[in-house]
Amino acid sequence: MSVVVEIGCGKTAGPYIEGASHHYIVDTDEEAVKRAGERDPRFTQIVGTAACLELPDDSVDTILARNVFGDPTLGVGAARAMEILSVSPTLLDELVNRQKTMILEEAARLLVFGGKIIVVEQSTPEVATEFIAGLGSETVPLPSCLTQPKLVGLAEVTPMQYASRYADAQTWVSAKIA
Numbered sequence: 001m002s003v004v005v006e007i008g009c010g011k012t013a014g015p016y017i018e019g020a021s022h023h024y025i026v027d028t029d030e031e032a033v034k035r036a037g038e039r040d041p042r043f044t045q046i047v048g049t050a051a052c053l054e055l056p057d058d059s060v061d062t063i064l065a066r067n068v069f070g071d072p073t074l075g076v077g078a079a080r081a082m083e084i085l086s087v088s089p090t091l092l093d094e095l096v097n098r099q100k101t102m103i104l105e106e107a108a109r110l111l112v113f114g115g116k117i118i119v120v121e122q123s124t125p126e127v128a129t130e131f132i133a134g135l136g137s138e139t140v141p142l143p144s145c146l147t148q149p150k151l152v153g154l155a156e157v158t159p160m161q162y163a164s165r166y167a168d169a170q171t172w173v174s175a176k177i178a
């Protein structure tokens, strides 16, 4: 039985993956998690950061991040991002990229060998493209046990249940290989 974790779920998590032993939904926004949880009573709700989850090492089969790595203000918020931008655009990038890198490090800890993180981008895929292109550099490290995210067609994505909902998305997959 597989364990699924949807990170940065916002108000619209899912679909629930049939056959999962646990399908966690995670967001720092408590109200969003509550709203997303109402979509399916089988979700297990977690309010907190995807960069630090109280789940064991090597325990998760699939992590889904939808419009998370493409969020240009992730973890900062739009209002504060505007203030930071007026002072230093590079500082905003640094803060947001650090947040995304910490989430990837936590994903690397949580995934089982062969487990996958699926990055789905519907809103601003160009932001995710840029982040992914920079992965592996000194400033944006890629955890050594994760493969470089690869752009895939939805037909290559499992669980297939994601495919119908995310047909309009750009999707990358990275696997844990050590």
Ligand SMILES: C[S@@+](CC[C@H](N)C(=O)[O-])C[C@H]1O[C@@H](n2cnc3c(N)ncnc32)[C@H](O)[C@@H]1O
Pocket (backbone or CB within 6 Å): 007, 008, 009, 010, 011, 012, 026, 027, 028, 029, 032, 048, 049, 050, 051, 065, 066, 067, 068, 071, 074, 075, 099
């Ligand atoms: C652009 S929204 C995407 C929401 C949803 N996945 C969607 O596609 O509609 C990004 C979400 O990530 C959440 N978020 C930001 N930083 C986070 C973190 N460190 N851990 C978990 N969620 C986070 C925000 O609260 C927000 O709900």
